[in-house]
Amino acid sequence: MHSAVDWLAFAVWKDGRLVRSLSLSPDSGITENIGEPLPFELPYWAGDRPADIVPWPGEEEEPYALPFHPLELGEDALRALCGFVQEGRPEPDDVNADAIRLHGFHVREPNGPDSAGQEAELRTAAAAMDPPRFYTLGPDGALIERPGP
Structure with missing residues (x-):
């Protein structure tokens, strides 16, 4: 979901085969609609969950x-497919996503330098660089170099 543009996209694969994919936004319309709607989508397509948009004064x-509003469908997709919601009201059976601990990994070249060696290489490369240059757009759209901040 992307709330700034009311965009929603999701896809579901089963046994390595795409069974459902949907991507839509009010600006672009429906850009992808593959497979049969899943049960949580049915009230939206049936018109039972119309968009309730309040215009700016x-x-x-x-x-x-x-x-319908894509972000509302997105919250229902999250609940149905992942067991939690991002912005909606949690239900008793929802997973508490904040309680799930995620592990991070640092990927490095197995035969490359250790982290101290990488830091040293980075410092050496930075020292060899010219100082940064700053530009602005001129009236004709050309770049004009300007003094730094």
């Missing part, structure tokens, strides 16, 4: 470009 109310 002073703006004319135009109908929303989609029959």
